[in-house]
Amino acid sequence: MTTRRLTRLVAVAALGALLAGCGTFEEDPAATVNGRDISDSELHDELDAIEHNDGYRTLLEQQLSQDSAGDGHGTFATPFVSGLLSDKVYFTLIEQELERDGVELGDDRRDEARSQLEERGGEDFADLPAAQQDELVERVALLAALDEEVGPRYFEDHKSDFDTICVSHVLVSTDSRTDAEARARAEDLKAEIDGGSPFATVAAEDSDDSAAVAQGGDLGCGSRGRFPAEFEDAAYELDVNEVSDPVRTQFGYHLIQVRERNAAEYQDVRDSVRQRLLTQLAGDADVTVDARYGEWQESADQPGRFSIVPPSEA
Numbered sequence: 001m002t003t004r005r006l007t008r009l010v011a012v013a014a015l016g017a018l019l020a021g022c023g024t025f026e027e028d029p030a031a032t033v034n035g036r037d038i039s040d041s042e043l044h045d046e047l048d049a050i051e052h053n054d055g056y057r058t059l060l061e062q063q064l065s066q067d068s069a070g071d072g073h074g075t076f077a078t079p080f081v082s083g084l085l086s087d088k089v090y091f092t093l094i095e096q097e098l099e100r101d102g103v104e105l106g107d108d109r110r111d112e113a114r115s116q117l118e119e120r121g122g123e124d125f126a127d128l129p130a131a132q133q134d135e136l137v138e139r140v141a142l143l144a145a146l147d148e149e150v151g152p153r154y155f156e157d158h159k160s161d162f163d164t165i166c167v168s169h170v171l172v173s174t175d176s177r178t179d180a181e182a183r184a185r186a187e188d189l190k191a192e193i194d195g196g197s198p199f200a201t202v203a204a205e206d207s208d209d210s211a212a213v214a215q216g217g218d219l220g221c222g223s224r225g226r227f228p229a230e231f232e233d234a235a236y237e238l239d240v241n242e243v244s245d246p247v248r249t250q251f252g253y254h255l256i257q258v259r260e261r262n263a264a265e266y267q268d269v270r271d272s273v274r275q276r277l278l279t280q281l282a283g284d285a286d287v288t289v290d291a292r293y294g295e296w297q298e299s300a301d302q303p304g305r306f307s308i309v310p311p312s313e314a
Helices: 004-013 040-051 054-064 078-100 106-126 130-157 179-194 199-206 229-235 270-284
Strands: 031-033 036-038 164-173 218-222 247-249 252-262 287-289 295-298 306-309
Touching (some): 031 078, 036 078, 040 054, 040 078, 040 130, 054 078, 078 130, 078 270, 078 306, 164 179, 164 199, 179 199, 179 252, 199 252, 229 247
Antiparallel strands (some): 031 036, 031 287, 164 218, 164 252, 247 252, 295 306
16 A cells, blocks of 8 residues: 555644553553543554554654564564654643633534545545544544634734744853853943944854854844744844843853844744644643653753653653
8 A cells, every 4th residue: 555645644634663562451541641541552452553554554654753663573663652652642632722622623623634534545544444544533623623723812812922033143152151251241242232333243243153143143034943942032022123131042142133023824823833832732731651651751952842752762
């Protein structure tokens, strides 16, 4: 069975197996999300479906960027299972958020989701086991409900956070200075700017960001997600042409100027709104995981991104 078309459609449905002896399951849940269990048997039912459907296995390996095969015959790799369970956690969080908002999926939304999957997936979707078809339908419907019902309200409440801003900065690095020295230097440069020195001139002459010096500190235009959280939080608090006080990140101290700010429409930033919602839900969630599968952790490299880290990496 080919998987190219189905890979494309599941990229819409997915966000984004086991130790030897995975043929049996425990009575304890695989994970618990805000008090709601994801049963071990539910996880193993999906693993059984993967084992008996090569197309579905290949599809999930591509989606999770993990090989599924374990060390022993008929077993699955622990990182693959951890990724599979992480997806289940996120969709449980979406279900809970919709319930809090009183949103029901309804037959119409599920029927629309199934029609989309049948149209885009063709025989690839039709060849999946019925349970996996239903699972994909539910996921597409959940994401549609999140985007249509919860997303717009979240956007209205946090509208300015999704503006496109054009920013410049002056960096005072801590690579060759103590923290106190770097902060003092940044405060001196801020005083120069407040005294009338053009921001671009100070950036060109005194910034430690060699890549932006030639552009007078210009870092371009865009929405959130490009810079460290501390930098972005400070930038989004600024008015146009306002210059921040020194802002500390892992790179040192920044003086930030917003040169331009443009409001966004919800449809233009829908994916960013969804990601912000999921990040908030994951950060606020009480998630416990059976130790066989790993631990629910925030990524050190990508703050705000949570997943189940396999035992060997936890």
